[in-house]
Amino acid sequence: MTTDFNSFFQFAITVDNVIFGFDGQDLKVLLMKRGEIPYMDDWALPGHFVKQEEDLTSAAGRILEELTGLKSVYLEQVKTFGKASRHPMGRVMTVAYYSLININDFEIKPAFIAKKATWFKVSDVLKTPLAFDHKDILIACIDRLKVKVKTQPIGFELLPNKFTLTELKQLYESVLQHQLDKRNFRKKILSMKILIDLQESQEGVAHRPAKLYSFDSERYNRLIEDGLHFDISYPAMQA
Amino acid sequence: MTTDFNSFFQFAITVDNVIFGFDGQDLKVLLMKRGEIPYMDDWALPGHFVKQEEDLTSAAGRILEELTGLKSVYLEQVKTFGKASRHPMGRVMTVAYYSLININDFEIKPAFIAKKATWFKVSDVLKTPLAFDHKDILIACIDRLKVKVKTQPIGFELLPNKFTLTELKQLYESVLQHQLDKRNFRKKILSMKILIDLQESQEGVAHRPAKLYSFDSERYNRLIEDGLHFDISYPAMQA
């Protein structure tokens, strides 16, 4: 009975992290070039083994911080992948997380530059193979992000503190893969009253400068309690 | 390096399964009385260790089938719980699934009767303690079910093949914890044209017998491709 019991304790757990960023134009994902077998030289999601005394959530945070230096960013567990054959070196399950970071706050830590951590356009990565089952993991995280971004104000995590409405719209379009109508989008967002008008404008652009806004999370929380329905849906489409 | 690597392979993985049923009145969950330490004699979710050569998904299906004899029921992975301290006997992560079964199809397998597998009203279980972190797991599964049932036609999994519109409404009310307006609910469901009118009625009830319907999944799939939005939301409320 005891030996039987011990035989179950032979799994390894990894966390793989789909780190999303937004460059003002496209949704991006951070990949690393593998320096070891298996899948040597293939692109892979950043990830690592969970340590014996480490909470799962802490492991996810650790991976992100080791790589980017960022703490307390948006991090959400998505799904656990556990096919017996998924890892050639043994029985390894992986728990997929995704995180949303402001691409400007970020610099790749020196220790990881050798591993060629790089941003890729999500749409490009979907066309190329990745190590292990990382393509499946990426797809699961994209799908979750699409659902989540429509009903929770997490899109702001991908933007700088100060942003324009056009940037916000572009962000939603690149995540949802749908065009949004400019006037309807502005009307909807502004009517929620969850943005602070910073009374500032862009500078040095060769066109009428856009107003800058920031997200008012305290106000958002108050409004949610009063029954606000945050919902960005893409029936507001355009040809 | 190799020893280091092997040191990661000391986790055990379990699957815990929140099995939901519906008795026509309330949403129910199946619990088992633990016959061993830790948490001897406490109520717990059905679950078991994942075996070395077993896919995670297969393990979830196996647990369900061993207990109920049911195959190919609705089964969805929800979340993995991995606090280092969550299991007193060692490092055990658990992957939570929930499943939806038709309570009439079901009988507890003899091997499990000794373990006192029993249905409880979900609303009652939420008021009592459970073994391990199973309360957290249950809550996560309820939350997921609430979200899912609104936008996917999974509620039918909990009903007999033939059901009345009142039963369907009662089901949604017990899952969503909101009253729905009778006329608006009927109008909405029937306008989707995803139910087959069986041209039969209840028998032996002491009031006007209700018409029986069944869910037309093929038609549903066709309509979804044509852009049907399945959405049962509870703004259709009543005092």
Add this chain to the structure above:
DNA sequence: GCAAAAGTGTTTACAGTACACCCATGG
């Protein structure tokens, strides 16, 4: 004929949609 649940329509209000032109700036 009474109790109990099934079944049925209309009106109102709000939110989603479609759509085109003027404005401010840099070069």
Add this chain to the structure above:
DNA sequence: CCATGGGTGTACTGTAAACACTTTTGC
């Protein structure tokens, strides 16, 4: 003065919401 993207309003349409009475059966 031209190119570029920023910013604005209105009319229409469809769906959600509120709401009360009649019907059918068993006893």
